[in-house]
Every structure is written in C-alpha cells, then in structure tokens.
Amino acid sequence: MSNAIWVAWRIPCSGLRLSSVLPPATFRPVCRDLRITPSLYNSTPRRLYSSLNTLCQTQNRPNTLRFFPRYSAPTLPQSRSKKTAAPAHSEPTSDSLLDKSLSDLEIKAIFGHRTKVSPKLANRTLEVLQARRLEGTLDLDLPLDVARAVPQSQLDICLEWLRVNYPVDEDAAIMARIEREDREAEEKLVRRAERLGLYKPQSGSYEAELGEEDSPYGKSVLKEAREQNEKYLLAEKERKRQKWLDGEKEEQEKLQRQLEENTSLQQYQESALTEARPRADPNERPYLAWVQKHHIAGTLDHPEAMEVTTAQRLVAPALFVLLTLGLCYYLATTYEPPARKDRLWPDIPPAAATVGAIIGANVAVTLMWKYIPPSWRLLNRFFVIVPFYPSAPSMIGSTFSHQTWRHLATNMMVLGLMGTRVHDELGRGNFLAIYFASGALGSLASLSRSVLLGYLGMTSLGASAATSGIVAAWCMYHANDKITMWILPHELRETLWTQGWIFLACLVATEVFSMVAPARFMGVFPLSRLTKMDHAAHLGGYFAGAGCGYALAQRRKAERVQRARDAKWFENLVR
Template structure:
C-alpha cells in the first residue's frame, strides 16, 4: 500500500504510476499515520469529482484540488507527438503475475470506441481494453493506489490512463469510497488473523453461514436436493423390497385360484404345478431376487384357459404352419445361389456356412434361456409349445429353442454330419426349405396330438423335428444304398450297415413303439419326430420323382440332338 495516503487525502494524481520523491511517497505506512476509524467517518465521495476541501491528517490545513480538464493534461502538439505510433502491450515480465482485471462488457470495445475514450491513435484496441479492465478491477477492489502492471505503464502515458479512469467514472459509476473501506477492513482482518496464526475461511462475506463440515462455500441447494432425492429413492427401494417379500403369499393365492379355475390343471398334483420357493431378499441376495422376479414375470397366472376350445388351440397354429410351408415352397423354387465373389464367407463351403448359421441361431436362443432372465417372458410365448395356452408363432420359434446342453449338442451334431452331406446333394434353397418345413410340421403335429389327447401341460421345444426330416430325406434319397454310423470303426461299418429304406423304417418303428408302449422315453417328443420323418420322406419322394423326370427329359433332348447330327 505505497499510495494509500493519496486515497485517504483524495488527491487527484495525474495518472496512476509509481510514486516519486514527494510527500505522498514518503516511507510512512498507512496505519501508522491515520486511524482506520477516520475513513469510516468520511462521507462517501468520488475520486476526481468537483473541487473539494480535504483535511490533512498531518495538520497541513485545508487542501483544494481543482478537477483537471482533458485539455490541461494533454501535452502540446509537436512533431514528436504526431510521429508517435500507437503502441501494443509488450509481454509482462517473466516473474510478474498477469492481472486481467474485470471486463467492462461481454465483448471487447472496438477501435473506434477506444479512440473516443483515449484519443485517436494513442493506444491499440487490445491495450485500451486491457487498461479499462485493470482499472475497473482496481475500482472494485479499492486498490487504485497500487502500481499498475508494468506492461501498461511502459506502453501508455499517465494522461492516457487518466482518460480511461475518467471515462469509467462517467459511464460505470460506483462507490469507490465503499470499496476502499471494504479493502481496509479486509486487510485489517487479514492482519489480525496473521497475528493469531489462524485462517478462518468465509463463504461470501464475513460471518456468513458456513456449509456442511464448515464448508467455506456455504450451504449448497443442489446438495440438499440431492440428499432429498437419495432419501426418496431409498424409501421407494425399501417399499418395493417389502412388497416383493410380502407378495409370495399373494402369488400362491393367485396360482391356487388358477388351479381351481382351469379344470385341466386339477388333474395334476399341486406340487407339480406350483414351485414352492421362498423369495430372496434383494438386499442380501440381489442376483437370486433378480432371477426370481423375471421368473414370475414370465409366468402368466392370470389367464383363464377354461373357455379355450380345441379348435381355438389348434387352428391359429395351423394357419401359421400353412403360411410357413408356402414360404418354404417359394424359397425352394426361386432360390438362386450367389456367385463365389458375392458370398459372405468365401473361404467356407456353402454347406458348412448354411449349417453353421443354423447352429448359431440355436446357440443364441439357448444363451437367452440360460443367462438372460429378462428374455424369459418372450421365450415362453414364442419359443416353446404350450398346449394349455398356445401361441401360434411358437410352432416356428420352438424349432430353434433348447434349454439343455445335452439336447442342443445331440441335435447340432446330427445336423452337422447329415445336414452338410444333404446340402451338397440338394442345394441350399431345398435344404433350408426342407429344414423349416420339417420343423414346423413336427411342432404342429406335437401340439395337435397333445391337445387332442388332453395332455395340456406337456411342453415341447427343440430342432428334433427338423433334423428328423433331414434324416428321413437322406435315407429316402439313398434308399438302395448301404448306410452306416459314421462314428463306428472302419472295419465295423461294412458289417453294421443297412439300406436307407431299412434304416428309416427301423427309426420310425422305434418312435412308434416308444409312443404307444410303457417303454416310452418321457424326455423325447415322439410326435414331433414322427411329423419330421413324414415330411422328409414325402419331400424326398417328390424330389426324386422330379429329378427322374428332368433326367428323362434331358436324355430325350440329347437323343433328338444326336439323331439330328447323325442325319
């Protein structure tokens, strides 16, 4: 505070710069000469206002300082002043902190505005805006007595800086005396804290309310809203947890009512329909509780199936089956295999690519069954055949659905060894059409048989019907060839072999015996297998007839061409 006396006396200094060897620059500290209470009793005034009388604290009498006019402080024109070009602010010293001040507007003033404030071509626009920003910051902080940054004092003359200060006081009025008094109080407080060896942070202003844990930023409204929202979410979560734990008895009651309402379910023991399992606490076993919630969500206990007739269970599925067969026929007749350069997997044989795509679909659905409970509701509707309340599209979705690793592995192995050979023989279009047609007809046969025999709680899924169609077609196409099992040793394959027609007859007899005798394998859907065998055998017979007709027609054409050339 080298120039605090000039602020206290209200002396209009000709520009803010370092003090010279005058009385005002004497090495006397502010507090040693004037009591701070003196400035609190001063009436608020403005620097460089109208001529005034001030009382010197040193007993120098009344001092009158007229307001300097712009013409009185402007130097006389000469060849030196006319030849001086406007200066730009040089870079600050290496160790000097950069003072940015307070901008007076959101956008910097233009060159024309700077010239109107400081005079034409006295400072550059960048330097003029910097001078105004620094002066405005000094006014707000009550530090006009301090030395200005060195880049300003070296680049601008005192009367230029004074012109900027006069313009600010005219166009940006403020109580500079109050800012000075606030600065004095602030410095006194800092001195007291330093003497005590303490630092007490404040929020906003002195004695302001501190925030949580004496946070100097004060109370945070956003933090309060956040705590309220967190408390509300925790309360809602706790309410849902209680409802989840208390809802077990309600669900048991709903299932009991469904048993009484549906006469088909009354024929079975209650333990076979209701899975008694206590609900897990989400706070203790969140994963198990999450799985149980999706299990209950996928189980529909509010459906009344007592009014469903046999026709309403079978006819929608029959419509989907006929539509799927029509699409398979169109695919088989119109499919044109792409050229080698247009194939997606060029390095893989077409048969392997087709079979791997089908295996990939089955693996995807199996993954959803095993590892993604949110998909169970969708899978229960469209990927499993349920006779008590069937969905028509399930006759298609169940072809690609498996719930057990053993079931999936068995079907996919047979599909690979039989499907790749059959694919090479009949082509991709016929192969895909035969696979889908056999699977859909097998699913529809299983659904119809279980509905007609009142076995409404028996569910069915899997690609067994489609694969049965492929096996039947392969056996019919090679009805006169000897077939054997590929996994047998080479020396056994000649002994354990049979014609294709004999092999197919044996498989069908096994399915029929298992279906109508007490030795039935409960885990196998024999109706779906029989539907697939029937579809594959019928398609192979049609395809062989068509192939023989085309061969005969081709031989006749070749014979006609031969006779023409011989003549």
C-alpha cells in the same frame, strides 16, 4: 533532525474536525493516504495530543473536538464472516470501556480542582470519549450535554489521560470505521440495485448463506436435487422390496384360484405351488432375488386362457404352419446360390456355413435360457410350445430352443453329420426349406397331441423335429440306394447295408413303439429314456422330411428321363 521530515509533512495538516466543518468525505482520503505509506508509520515517534495541537493551527470551537491520529501501523479486522455473505458490525462492549466510575478526587486530578464539571458528567465524558476512540468516531459531534458543559481544553486533557491510561490503536479503529462505512454504503447500493433488477447475485440474494467450504456461490441446487432424488430412490427401493417379500403369499393364492378353476391343471397343482424357492431378500441375496423376479415375470399369466377352446388353441398355429410351408416352397423353387465374391464367408464351404449358422443360433438361445433371466419372458412366449396358451410363432421358435446342454448336443450332432451331406446333394434352398418345414410340422403335431389329449401343462421345445426331417429327406432321396455305416470296415460295408426307405421305416417304427408301449414300466434302456421324448414332434418331422425327399427324388427321376429322351432324340437326328 530525524523528525524534520515528519514535522514538515505534518505542519500543513489542518487536522480533523467536526462533520459540520469538515465532512467525513474529506477525512477518508487522508486515512487512505496513511494506509499506502507504511514506512512513515514505523519511523514516526508517538506524539501527544497537546504537542500536535501546538503544531496544527486550527480554530478553537466550543463544540469541536480536534483529533490527530497516532501514526502506527493499523491491524485491520476481518472484513468477511465465515458463514454469511456480509459481516455484521461489532459494537464495543462494556468491557472495552472504563473499568469503573472515577471518584471525586480522581475527577479533580484530571479536570483540575477548579473545574465546574460534576463527577457524573465527568465520568460520562470519559466514557463517551473512550467509546469514540474505540469506534474511530472522534471527529463527530459530541452529545449536547457534554459539548455544552465541558470546555475544549478539558476535553483535550481527558483525551490525553485516556490515551495514557487506556491505550487504544485509534488508527486501526479509524480504518475499521472506514471499512465499515464502505461496506454499509456498498450493501445499500447492492440492495437498491437488486430491488431495481440491475443486480442478480449467483447465490440468489444478497447476504445469502454461503455454500460448502464458504463458497460465495451459495448452496448448490443440483446437489440438493440429487440428495432428494437419492432419498426418493432409496424409499422406492425399500417399498419395492417390501412389496416383493409380501407378494409371495398373494401369488400362491392367485395360482391356487387359477388351478381350482381349470380342471385340466389340477394334476399339476402340487408342483406348481412348491417348485419355486421362497422369495429371497434383495438386500441379502440380490442375485437370487433378481433371478426370481424375472422367473415370475417370464411366467405366462393370462386369466383369459381359462376360456380358450381347443379349436382356438389350434387354429392360429395351424395357419402359421401353412404360411411357413408356402414360404418354404417358394424358397426351394426360387433360390439361387450367390457368387463366391458375394458370400459373407467365401473361404468356408456353403454347407458348413449354413449348418454352422443354424448351430450358432441354437447355442445362442440356449445361453439365453441359462444365463440371461431378462430374456425368459420372450423365450417363454415365442421359443417353447405351451398347449395351455399357445403362440403361433413358437411353431418355428421352438425348433431353435434347448434348455439343457445334452439336448442341444444330441440334436446338433445329428445336424452336423447329416446336414452337410444333404446340403451338398440338395442345395441350400432345398435344405433350408426341409429344415423349417419339418420343424413347423413337428411342432404342430406335438401341440395337437397335447391339446387333444388334454395335456395342457406339457411343454415342448427342441430341434429334433427339424433334424428328423433332414434324416428322413436323405433316406427318401436315396430310397433304393444301398446305405451303410461309414465307421464299418470296407469289407463289411458290402455285407451290412440296407436301403434308404427301410432305414427310415425302422426309425419311424421305433418312435411309434416308444410312444404307445408302456416303456416306463419296463425299465429297459433305452426305452425308459425314449418315453421322455416328444415322439409326436419326431414323427411329424419324419413325415415332412420324407415327403420333401420323395418329391425331390421324383423330380430327379423325371429330369433323368427327360435327359435320356433328349439324348435319344439327338442320336436319332444325327443318324
């Protein structure tokens, strides 16, 4: 009774026939029904071909091989390869067929003693049936030589013998065949759609090579481009490295030729060729190589400077200084201090804000000299006076430039002590006009001295000319007033004092003496250190500041006289 349901379910089945009678399209739905009812597979006993043949009423055809699958749960093979987008069909090998050809006695035991089938044809029949079992194609027509010579009854006997002696999961083979045919049909449709332009896979083409980790999207074009760019960048980096290391000798030879062509620079030949360190390897010492590259890039390299005359070196800076003086005069005469609410820092005194901004600018430029090598090219062009190839904007830029902290501290200390006092007495407009005018005239004086004396390799920078102008302006503004040192006790201030013009005269005399006296041979402090200063720039700043201070003092005197006249006229009118 346990098989009643199975027999009742199988009786209406007419079996699977040849493709000429029952096409494969009719066979596939039956197998798909088998795949969705796994419970029947497990509960159905194994039945022989002969017993099933008695249950299914079919027509006997001489060229037809009836096939009834054994209903066991199939094990489907992998439908996709790991390396390709579409798997290849695996044909059965010779190892999967019969082990060896059967003898005559074995053939007669299978086909019967009265069989007329030759041993050769019998072995071929067994091999064909076994191959069809492995491929799941028992429903297809047999070869003509087998179909004509072997009766259907003997084909059934051969198939039963193979199932007993060579067990094969025929259901799994049928399912694999269905999957294979479905894939082939799908591939055919996809290729046709791709040719017609109706389908475009993301990987570029059908059956394209998979990407990393078996990605169906294929190889990444962006990753390939990135890898190519990385290879190019590495090669370019190595090329630049070799060019950098091999270019040291060329740079020295080029500098040697420039020095030989200009007699004014021959005295600096040795220091120019041996001052820089040997070029560092970017792979071993990248920071030093980076600094050296910016040092070379910041070095002025103008072959046309060899042909520049003395007049050409001085005309452009002189015109720039004249323009600066005109702007300073305009600032001094038209400047009006802003209201408290309009100031950027209303809680800070105006003098402290102005002087602090100037000190901050000087500190910023010093930091650029010290720690920002990419800025050296800009600084060498506009923030230092180079007589060999001067730049007009450097007449102002050099007054904000310092390369050592001691130089910066000295100038900023003078500016902090005297700048706030002058700012409070003269006003912001006059203070800024004096500062920039003194710095510009001092820079022009330094450049003129170096060019006229032939010191083309001597550079100059610093705010000492501007601070000297501030000191000179205050001295001339108080030319006849008593000047003393605020650090002295109150009793000594009445004894140790001098007038402003006398104090300024002493400063100018010290600068002149330090410039003309052979102090470097005397070795007397502080004259030995004074010879390293730019005395021409200091003198230029003193004269500019003194002129501005004298003009302001005369204007103050004229205003006092005018107020006295107005007061006297008012008194006479009242009387």
